[in-house]
Amino acid sequence: MKIILFGTGCDSCREIAKNIETAIKLANYEVEFEKTADIHEMLSYGIKSTPSVVIDGHVVSVSKHLDVE
Template sequence: MVIKILGTGCANCKKLEANAKEAIKELGLDAVVEKVEDLQAIMAYGVMKTPALVVNEQVKVMGKVLSAEEIKKYLN
């Protein structure tokens, strides 16, 4: 499983990344978290508001910082 956090490095982006890593750890998943900060790459996903959560190349949420509990719903 590949999880991408799309964002330019703002505090909200970093929080979403930390929450995603926490969710993966709590679920015991074998997943990779990648940070995408390049604006062209972010726009290629059709994301206009960051941060965004991408799971296996599908945009799940944009413009919102999800808690680890909320992220788990997208990982199961």
């Protein structure tokens, strides 16, 4: 599984990154986790705002707070 978090490093982005990392540890699942602010990659997914999360090539969240659950 690959998770990409698109964000600029704002407070919300940092909180979501922390929540994703915690969820990965709790699930004990093998995951590649990447954080990026690459605008070109973000636009390739059709994303126009952050924070956004992509899992295995599918956009699952745009501009929403995500908790560990």
